[in-house]
Amino acid sequence: MMSIISGLTRFVCCRRVAFICAILLVPAAQLWSGEDLPPGPDNPRSIAxxxxxxxESIRLDGILDEPAWRQATPATDFLQQDPDEGEPATERTExxxxxxxxxxYLGVxxxxxxxxxxxxxxxxxxxxxNTDDRFLWILDTFLDGRTGYFFETNPAGVMSDGLLGGGGGGGGGGGSFRFPVNKSWDGVWEARSTxxxxxxxxxxxxxxRTLNFDPSLDxxxxxFSRTVVRKNEESLWNGYRRNQGIFEPVHAGRLTGLQGMSQGRGLEAKPYAVGGWRNMPEEEDxxxxxxxxxxxxxxxVTxxxxxxxxxxxxxAEVEVDRRLVNLTRFPLWFPERRDFFLEGSGVFGFARSRNMNPYLSRRIGLVEEEPIPITYGTRLAGQTGRYELGFIQVRTGRHRTVPTEDFTIARVKRSLFQQSSIGVIYTRRATGSSDENPAPPDRHTQGFDLDLKTSRxxxxKNLEFQAFLVWxxxxVRNDGILSFSRDFGSHxxxxxYPNDIWNGRISYSEFGADFDPAIGFVRRNGYRELSPRIEFSPRPRSIPAIRQFMFDLDIExxxxxxxxxxxxxxxxxxxGIRFESGGFLSMGAVQLFEHLEEEFTIHEDDVHGDIVIPEDDYSTLGWFLRGRSASRRPIAGDIEINSGQFWSGHRLGYELGLMLRPxxxxxxxxxxxxNDVSLLEGDxxxxxxxxxxxxxxxxxxxxTGSLQYDDVSEIMGLYAKFRWIIRPGSDLYFVYTHNWLNLxxxxxxxxxxxxxxxxASKINYTFRF
Known part of the structure; x- marks a missing residue:
């Protein structure tokens, strides 16, 4: 097998091959567009x-007792996605x-x-x-089959929402074969349940006013989707097949009869005030x-x-990151939590590469996870015709040894066919002078990505093709924004083929020796990668307790x-086993070869000395076991065990989690x-x-609160927050943080x-005009 992979790599490594693949796939417009095909097996339903x-008015209390509700014809006759695809839902929904x-207004x-x-x-x-009974719905306000808004609520009246972009999530009522929902978006809306x-x-x-939409469309x-969690049942109004799902706007039904809607003047002001007390014992003051x-x-604007x-x-109200222990030689990625960068973030999403992104918003206003003050920021995001547009300009202030910086991000995507797109991205990072150093040259990054999809x-079946080029x-020197060097580029x-029973992909990428986008993320550089993956997930009908088996092979x-x-x-x-109860169990093995050209410190120890992995070739074999119980239960847990060879020795690692909902x-x-690690260089x-x-x-x-400790940073951190949503879009916060160093x-x-x-205490209030 290794000789086959090596041969494939040498074959693919030529950039001409990747270019030829794109040339061959792009003209196959009929395959990707579906413009001349029927609407699909679901034949979209409509509701007026x-x-x-x-x-007439609606008093929001969860009780549909207003006469106006009786004037509307309901959407009903939901069909199961799981467990019995295509069968009528066991519980009626209107x-x-x-x-x-x-x-x-929605009445359900x-x-x-x-x-x-x-x-x-x-x-x-x-x-x-997903632990609860719930009702979910999406709105595709541009009727483009690729972007939209996601909402859900439960019998307690919880409000949860997000943005869909780039073709949605697809597959599985609550799962995703492709893009997940960006649930960090918080829209202004209300829900009541009874x-x-x-x-x-x-x-x-x-x-x-909460929605972007095209006023010319009626x-x-x-x-809509419903979860009956005790039955582990997912049912949908439209797009019920497992290769479709609630997160795929292209499989949505139609909402008709809209006209004369108003967004007001389109102006929203949200002032805030914050005050607090801070104690930093190591500082002079x-x-x-x-x-x-x-x-x-x-x-x-429109x-x-x-x-x-x-x-x-x-x-001030942003929650702290989850602590992670990093035993690799590469950086970790943490999600964005700041509202300014989350709003409209869908348009800035770039070709899906797990090892690279030309724009990572956490590179702005954060240095080694310490906040840097943002003086001002501007943002433009939305759609016009077949184009998605995004623009961000941010200035950060001087902070200790960090000089003032200006950040620019521009993104344009054009929709192609029914589910596809092509786009470009540009970023600029301009760093000011410091007391010790003059201002360095501005750093510019450019990129291009192509995303072809079809669900027919x-x-x-779903089929996807993506390509990207970034440089x-x-x-060190200002060589012009259009100059291209292989050392500073990637492609x-x-x-x-993301589908229910068979799911697979093959990808090839190359990263230059000095590739490091100034406002982006890259795990490593100077390499070529071939990554095939295949998964077979049959659904046995003869074993009532098991919903699905999973067998997969993933190679890097x-x-x-x-x-x-x-x-x-x-x-x-x-x-891997998905149980009808909602639990999960999997087991596998990992064979790893690493050629280490430079030594690296895997563990720092001021008392016994650092443990350093020397240059050498390392071949290891390990195994893993993962499991979790059904999250719908009042007591739920999960476990992961990793054991086997590790660099020059052995590692036993485990993670245990327990959740109580009394x-x-x-x-x-x-x-x-x-993690217990035993190496030739030390334990x-x-x-x-x-x-x-x-x-x-x-x-x-x-x-809410959290207490975290890890013995790598030797920091114990306490975070507690009180939040009162005065009304949607207006909040009052009280936050307490305390970090201790373990001596x-x-x-x-x-x-x-x-x-x-x-x-810290913070209040913000939204005024809409």
Whole structure:
């Protein structure tokens, strides 16, 4: 097998081959477009929105008792996606839609033959409510089959939302073969739910000001999905097949009859004020009382294109990152949590490469995870015709040794055919002078990506092709934004077949020796990679307790730019089982070869000395076991064990997680991660602990907290937050943080001293005009 992979790599390594692949695939427009094909096996259903007239109004209480609801014809007759694809849903659902000049209203009746069996643990805004019975829906406001808004609620009235982009998520009612939902987006809308002997019901109001849309359209895409969690049942109104799903706007139904909607003047002002107390014992002036104020402005240039301005931006309420222990020689990636960079972020998404992104917003306003003040920022995001546009300009202030910097990001995507797109991206990072150094040359990055998709391959199967090309200027000398050097460039292609029973892809990419985009992310450079993957997931009908088996093979084959083997990873999933209860179990083996050209420090120890892995070739074999119980239960857990050869020795690692939900809205969680490593160069262990607690008094008032410790940083961190959603878009926060440094060098012993401590209060209020 290794000789075959090596031969394939040498063959693919020629850039002409990748170029020829693209040339051959692009003219196959009929395959990707589907313009002359019928709408598909689902034949989109439609539902008419009824306009409220005169003094009619909806009182949002979850009870559909207003006469107006009886004027609407409901969407019903949902079909199962799981467990019995295409069969009628076992519980009846009815969806009614009304609207007036300013708002869209949904009324939902979710009948249940066992109302006492309804599950609703979650009360947190934007919670992952796959633990609960839930109702989900999407709105494709441009009827383009590729972008949209996602919403969901549960019997407790939780509001969770997100953005769909680049073709959605697809496959599996709550899962994703492709793009997941960007759930960090928080729209301004309201939902109320109530329960009764019939089951449960919900009323929803979505202001049109919250949505970007094309006012010339009287029809939108819309789809609905329902989860009955005790049955582990997912049903949909449209696009019920497992290769489709709620997150694929192209398979949505139609919402008709829309006209005369208003976004008002399109202006939204959100001032904020923050005050607090901070204690930094190591600084010359350890105690301070910081206060600040700022403003966020949003303006709808058109109903589908929004501009934003933020002045003196503050992120006091942003939650701390989850601690991670890194035993590799490459950097880790952390998700964005700041609202300014999350709003409209879908348009900035670039070709899907797990090892590279030309734009990573966490490179702005953060240095070694320490916040840098943002003086101002501007953003333009939205659509016009067949184009998606995105622009960001941010200036960060001087902070300690970090000089003032300006960041520019521009992105344009044009839709192709029915589900595809082509795009370009440009970034610029301009660093000012410091006391010691003059200003370096501006750093420019350019990129191109192509994304071809069809959901009608071989009738009803998904097929994807992606290609990208990125390059940047020499960071030392200013050689012009259009100059191209192989050392500062990267490119790649991927062919994917993301479907339910058979799921596979093959990708090739190359990264220059000095490739390092200034506002981007790259795990390593100076290599070529060939990565094939295949998964077979049959659904046995003869074993009632098992919903699906999974067997997979994932290979990474990396060479340097002279085609010398650097890394070969063969990940073999011996078996995976998805149980009907919602639990999961898998086991596999990993064979790894690493050619280490430079030594690296895997463990720092001030007492016994650092442990350094020397240059050499390393071939190892290990195994893993992973499992989790059904998340719908009041006590749920997960486990992962990794064992086997590791560099010059052996490693045993395990992760254990436990979640308790004694009452609706209350959860207590604990996680433990430990690695015992024994090497020829020395032995060491790492420990990480995490405790979390949440008390959601109502969907509008909550108290959350976390306590984390790892013995690599030797920092114990406490984070606690009170949040009151005064009304959608307006919040009051109280945040307390406390970080301690552990001075005791002995494992699992503590001699704590305060490293930093702070209290912050913040209020923001949204005014809409």
């Amino acid at each position: 929105a009824v306009r409220l007239e005169g003094g 969806v009614f839609i009304l609207y007036d000049r300013d708002n869209l 009746m979710l009948y249940d033959s066992d109302p006492d069996g309804i599950i609703a643990y979650q009360k947190q805004r934007d919670a992952r409510i 329960r009764g002997a019939y089951g449960w019901s919900a009323e929803v109001r979505i202001p049109f 029809t939108w895409g819309i789809n 350890p105690t301070s009382l910081p206060t600040d104020a700022g403003l966020d402005l949003t303006y709808s 109903p589908s294109l929004r501009a934003a301005l933020t002045v003196n931006t503050d992120f 391959f071989l009738g009803d 940047h200027t020499d960071p 790649g292609v991927t062919l994917g 084959y990396l060479t340097d730019l002279a085609n010398r083997l650097q890394t070969r990873r063969i990940d073999l999933g011996l078996f 009452y609706p809205g209350v959860s207590l969680g604990g996680e433990v991660e430990r 060491f262990a790492t420990d990480l602990f995490r405790l979390t607690s949440e008390w959601h008094i109502t969907p509008w008032i909550s108290v 005791d060098e002995q494992p699992l012993r503590f001699d704590l001293t305060t490293n930093s401590q702070g209290v």
